[in-house]
Amino acid sequence: MHWVKAVKVATTTSVKRNKAVSHPASSVIIRKNWDPVALIVTLGFQITLMSSILFSRVTLIALIALFPVTGFAENAADEGLLAKGEYVFRISGCSHCHTTEDGKLLAGGRALVTPFGTFYTPNITPHRTAGIGAWTAREFRQSLHLGIAPDGSHYYPAFPYTSYTRITEQDMLALYTYIQSLPASDQASHPHDLAWFLRWRITAHFWKWLFFRAGEFQQHPAQSAQWNRGAYIAEAMAHCGECHTPRNLLGALRSGMAYAGNAEGPEDELVPNITPDEESGIGNWSHGELESFLKFGELPDGEYAAGSMEPVTLGLQNLNPADLEALIVYLRALPPIKNHVRK
Numbered sequence: 001m002h003w004v005k006a007v008k009v010a011t012t013t014s015v016k017r018n019k020a021v022s023h024p025a026s027s028v029i030i031r032k033n034w035d036p037v038a039l040i041v042t043l044g045f046q047i048t049l050m051s052s053i054l055f056s057r058v059t060l061i062a063l064i065a066l067f068p069v070t071g072f073a074e075n076a077a078d079e080g081l082l083a084k085g086e087y088v089f090r091i092s093g094c095s096h097c098h099t100t101e102d103g104k105l106l107a108g109g110r111a112l113v114t115p116f117g118t119f120y121t122p123n124i125t126p127h128r129t130a131g132i133g134a135w136t137a138r139e140f141r142q143s144l145h146l147g148i149a150p151d152g153s154h155y156y157p158a159f160p161y162t163s164y165t166r167i168t169e170q171d172m173l174a175l176y177t178y179i180q181s182l183p184a185s186d187q188a189s190h191p192h193d194l195a196w197f198l199r200w201r202i203t204a205h206f207w208k209w210l211f212f213r214a215g216e217f218q219q220h221p222a223q224s225a226q227w228n229r230g231a232y233i234a235e236a237m238a239h240c241g242e243c244h245t246p247r248n249l250l251g252a253l254r255s256g257m258a259y260a261g262n263a264e265g266p267e268d269e270l271v272p273n274i275t276p277d278e279e280s281g282i283g284n285w286s287h288g289e290l291e292s293f294l295k296f297g298e299l300p301d302g303e304y305a306a307g308s309m310e311p312v313t314l315g316l317q318n319l320n321p322a323d324l325e326a327l328i329v330y331l332r333a334l335p336p337i338k339n340h341v342r343k
């Protein structure tokens with residue numbers, strides 16, 4: 001039993017970067033509190049300004065000369081943040097659920113059929129009324145980190161904030177900046193069609209009280225930096241466990257069975273055991289086989305990943321070599337669990 005039974009997979013995860021990137025909201029936030037580079041630049045600017053007033057006209061000339069440099073540094077910070085945000089976006093698979101096959105990117109409307117009813121993903125494009133264009137970065141982070149909407153109501157866990165809560169604040173800001181730079185769509189969000197007793201969002205609150213603990217990913221000091229990076233990719237961004245870990249009757253992940261496979265995955269698919277158990281998991285895959293799978297979606301027998309894993313591998317293709325290696329290290333170090341997943 002699980003929340004998302006029928007994620008109709010997007011056939012493509014390709015995303016066109018909008019080159020007109022200077023979104024006003026993002027640059028305000030950069031200047032206000034988040035980005036250390038922009039902060040230093042702004043502070044430097046102010047110190048220069050004060051000294052120019054206090055000391056001499058020479059400083060004033062120097063200040064004028066500084067203008068283009070300051071502007072350049074800010075654009076560079078913006079570009080860096082956008083590139084980082086796009087990376088987080090692709091690895092986290094936001095478009096898989098928030099885009100329909102022939103719909104506009106992130107305009108929502110994908111039906112997720114679950115035992116509890118059908119959820120329709122909302123429009124999360126930067127449209128100010130139909131989407132999340134009027135949201136602040138803080139409201140955005142609150143939705144993914146706490147599962148709480150700007151009006152204070154609670155989200156259902158069909159939205160996997162259960163994993164996204166682990167995304168760091170910096171990555172969340174980058175993701176926000178990137179999504180706000182994409183084209184807006186005015187498509188109206190479709191209401192969910194849920195069992196009557198779940199229509200009140202208070203039930204989501206109750207579920208969270210039982211099963212959800214918010215918190216950023218914590219480094220495990222006993223493990224290597226590489227393992228920790230792999231764990232962050234799998235558990236915070238790529239949310240592998242949301243499909244590969246079986247769920248209890250109330251749709252919560254069974255932590256003792258992490259990655260051991262799920263007979264009732266999205267679209268009622270069978271999701272395989274990916275722990276290193278040699279018999280029921282992928283313990284007998286070589287390092288190269290796992291790498292080819294994550295990079296190209298190619299299975300050791302030459303077949304390609306199908307179903308809801310297909311868009312996941314399309315997203316994972318964007319992993320940089322160091323992150324791909326970190327993910328492999330993490331997966332191969334998982335505790336092996338013997339679990340033959342069958343229908």
Ligand code: HEC
Nearest residue numbers: 004092093094097119121122124143149155156158159160
């Ligand atoms: C497994 C499918 C799934 C994935 C993947 C997913 N979402 Fe969602 N998302 C949902 C559903 C379903 C809802 C509606 C939840 C509700 O109404 O309680 C939602 C709601 C939201 C909302 C609230 C919108 C509003 O109008 O209140 C935001 C913001 C959001 N998602 C952003 C993201 C981002 C960013 C990502 C990627 C990091 C992402 N989602 C990935 C399914 C998904």
Ligand code: HEC
Nearest residue numbers: 238239240243269270271272274304305306307308309312
């Ligand atoms: C949206 C659900 C979903 C997510 C998220 C997901 N997977 Fe999968 N995965 C599947 C499904 C379904 C299959 C079976 C695909 C098939 O039958 O071709 C699969 C297959 C696999 C396989 C092949 C195993 C085998 O024995 O054939 C591996 C390895 C794998 N996934 C790793 C991962 C990793 C690593 C992540 C996170 C980075 C991940 N998956 C995230 C649904 C998912």
